[in-house]
Structure formats: structure tokens, C-alpha cells
Amino acid sequence: MTFSSMSPRSIGLLCAASAQGLIGAAAGVSAVLRDYPVTGGQMLRYTLAALVLFGVLRVRRIPLLRPTRRELVRLGLLSLSGQTVFNLCLFAALDRADPATVGSILGATPLLLVLVAPLLGGRRPSRSVFAAAVLVVAGAAVVQGLGGGTAVGLVFACGVALCEMGFTLIAVPLLPRLGAWRIAAYATAMAIPQMSVVGVFTDGADLIRTPSGTELVALLYLALPLTAGAFLLWYSALARVEPERAGLFMGLVPVTAALSGLVLGTGTPTIGQFAGALLVGVGVVLGLRAEEGEPAPDRVAEPGVGGSSAPVVIAGPPPGATSEP
Template sequence: MSRQVQGYLYLALAMLTVGSTVIASKLIASAVAPFSATALRFALAFPILLAAMRLAGARLPKLSKEDCLILAIQAGAGSVGYTTLLISGLSLTSAADAGVIIGTLPVVSAGISILLLGERPKPALLVAVALATAGVCSIAFSPDASGGSFSGNTLIFCAVICEGLFILLNKRLTAEITPLVQSTLMAGIGLIIAAIPAMFEAPFAPGISAGAVVAVVYYALVPTVGGFLLWYAGAARVSGTEAALFTALAPVSAVMLAFLILGEPVGLNQIAGIACVLAAVLGLALAGSGVALKISGGR
């Protein structure tokens, strides 16, 4: 197997783990409070990432006060904000709908760069934003998206914005931080931030299922740690544009896993939405905008 094919395989598996976070969060939402689940996720992932750092000989660089502040905000938004909003949203909406909305992350990240950094949008980006918006609208304003489902979809989109802010803030860091070190920092800081509100929650619902507990452990070990390792192993073997193309697999895997594991129906609205989102992400990557989903502590 060639190095490039190995890269494709690793990237595809990484995106499968990203899609599976939607399914895990759906199972968690029914039995574990969002901040408690987030704190447990990082409590399990942090020591493993720390051990990986030591094995790799990675060290924490010297950080300025500004970088420390940025990392804290990143952990609050990308690590804690994303996870808690995702779990909260999935208590109200379907995993299939959430998968489509999460697929808009690369486009949302590009849009945030335009709004907050003043970057000039390219025509391809404007088309991608329009397509992604159409995809989200096909879900959010579908006939069955009334009441709680609309609220849930809104929370999922807020989670995407949190992750977009994580990516935007990454550009503001002045220190060179390796992906492994940054993921470890995000898990550690995220644990501290999530643990504070978790103390005021009733962590577990009555009659918590074994599936919910397994889902928390899975989320901590497979997407948080395994997804990180797979993504960077794959990205090291292919070009940036090729890696960006694979981000389009995340919403596809989420919708398919929702159908296969949770038995959720996949209707025309989801199919139309995912087609729009796929077209947006693929167009964005092929245009060479450089915006790609980052597997890190934010996820």
C-alpha cells in the first residue's frame, strides 16, 4: 500500500470518528448532564494525551500571557462549548439532522474569518456559504422541524460556531504549538472549565443505561484521542487540499451511522441538506481556500 493510499485510509477513518461523535452524544444526552459528560470525556482523554506527549518527547513551548488567554478561550469555546452544546442539542433533535449541520464547519469557519478578520471573500467561498446555508435551511425549516427540533438544531449550529471560533483563534497564537501538545492542553484546560459547572449539575439521570456510559468512554478514547492520531497521520501523507476534501465525509458518516445504529429515518430533507453541504465543502477545498476541519482538542 502506497504512502498516499495509507493517508487516504487514515483520513477516512478519522472522519468516521468525527461522525460517530454525533451518535455518541445522542446516547449521552439521554442520561448524562452535558457539563458532567464533558468533564468525564476530558478526565479520560487528558492522561492518555499526556502520556502520548511524554512518549513522543513533546514539550510545552514558552507561552506569552496573550497565548495563555487565547488557549483558555479556545478550550472554553472549542472544547467545552462545542461538546456541551452538541449534547444539549441532541437531546432535542435527531442525530441525522445534527450530522448535516456539523458538516458546515469548514464553511462557517471561513465565514467567521470574513466577519471578524476582515478577509476578502473569494467567489468560490460565497457560493460555498450559499450552498451550506441552503443545506442547513433544508433541515432547520423542514415540515417536521417544529418546536424542540428547531431549538435543538439551533444549539447544534451554535456548537459549530464555537468550533469555528476555535479555528479562528488558532491563527492568533504566536507560539509554535504542535498538534499533540495543543490537544493535550485543550483536554486539560477543558477539564478544569467543565468541572466547575458540572459540580452544580445532577450528573446522571435515573436509570442510566450502560450504553450512555460506554458512549462517554468511547467519545473520550476514540474520537478525542484516536481521531487526533488518525487525522495527523493521514495529513502527513497527503496534500492540504486532499486532506480538506476528506472533511466532507464527516456529515455523511454521521447521517449513515444515525440510520444504522440509532435506526433514525433519513428523508429527502436530510439527503438534500447533505448534498448541499458536501457540494459546499468540496467546492471550498477544490478552490484552495485552505480552510479545513481540524481534529484537535476542540472536537
């Protein structure tokens, strides 16, 4: 089966799995930047990613649409929750709790999406998808392993999970008019001044320094495959699949993180981690099969990844939704 012959839903599922796989694989890369200024590194990452995304918009001849006031506010909140505050909470949590604890709490995001996303879209949460999300979260916890940390660290870890959920739900109403490409570019660009303001107060004159060779490679990975690539893939997925079902693939993050450790030689997966990965896979499959026999959600038209028009699944159509050529 070729990419062009796949259904919009199949493309969305593939995009969701690919996005979360890239995010999980970034775990080992981020460790290289532990000595680099946090806000400065994020500024460089988002600047490079924004340049690439806007360059792609120009090459693909996708016109820049001026966001309405409401869309501008939503884009600012999207950038604030999914990029600026997310990263600040993540680094703060890792300073006060071990990665296993943070990863396990972040792995609970699919459960939050299963409960909240349908309600925001005027639908009832699916019991079958909820049960599948429980399996995904359990498998992610087994892969990640339950660790320890301070109470403050746990609070920051919960903040990371809430930001991850916001990064998904805030974007959904923007997709019908702006599309995945524009949202990824606009939100990434808006994260640059947000990070610079934080950096002035936290790092001051040490905000940015010349990265070493390995740090530069890590920044390039975070900017291109992770930010430009994963963000675009995730928003493309949300344009075709309900947020709660796309969210099931978040369970792949600790799985691909463990596999990246094996590939990079920084860790060796255990039998328990393989068992957890199997549990995640079962949960994802059950969650996707649960849609059979359920009423289909509302659909609107939205430009697809290839620039063609394709059906899109959203969490309830926003007023004034329009289609684009």
C-alpha cells in the same frame, strides 16, 4: 499512494475529512448518555482523553513547551469555546429544539469560516469557495432535515455554531509554535477544571456516578476516537489547509451521522438524504478545486503528524512564529 508520499495539503484534507467523519459518527453514541450527568460525563471523557494525549506526547518524545501568557489565554478560550461552552449550548439546544434544527444551524459553520477566516488572515474571501460553502450548507440541511424548536433553542443552536467556529479560528495562531499534538493535549486538559466548576453548580453531588456497560463504551468512544482522535486530526488539518477550506468538510457531519444510524440500526437514510450527501460532496470538490489560480497564502514550518517538518498553511503568520525540529 502511501501516506508518506502524500503532499502536506493532501494529508491535511484527509485529516479534515476524517475528523468531521468521526464527529458525525458520534451522534448515535451520544444518545446512550442521555441519562448520565452531562458535566460528569464530559469530565470523564476529557480526563481520559488528556491522559492518552499526554501519554502519546511522552512516547513520541515530543517535549512539553510552556505556553506564553498570550498562548495560555488563547488555549483557555479555545477550551472554553470548543469544549465547555460548546457542550453546554449543545445540550441546552437539544432540550429546546429537535436535532434536525440544531444540526442544520451547525451546518452553517462553513459559511461563517469562509467569510471570517480570510479576513483574520489579511486575505479577501474567495467567491468560489463561498459558493462551494453554500452548496455544502444546503446539502447538510437536506441531509439533516429542517425541524422546529423554541426561540431560546435556536439561540443556543447559534451558540453551538459560533463555538464550533471559535474552536477552529482560535487554534490557528497557536499551531506554528505548539503544534497539533500539544494543542489537543493542553486544551483537553484545561476543559476538565472548567467542566468541574460548572458541574458543581449544575449537578452537585450527582456530578459523577458509575456508568453502565453501554455508557462506559460510549464514554470510551467519546474520549478516544472523538476527543483525542478527532481533535488531533482537526488541528493537524488546520496546520496544512486554510480554515475556510478545511471547514467545508464540516458538511460531512450530518452525512456520517445518517450513515452511522444505518450501521447501528437506529435509522434508515432516505433518498433525500442521499441527494443531500451528493450535494455536500459536490460542494467540497468545487471548494478544493477553487484554489487553482489563486495566490497561495503564507506558509510557515510546523511539525507534522509523523513528527517530521512539513509546510503549513495558516490564516496569516503570527509574530514570532518559529519552527521546531
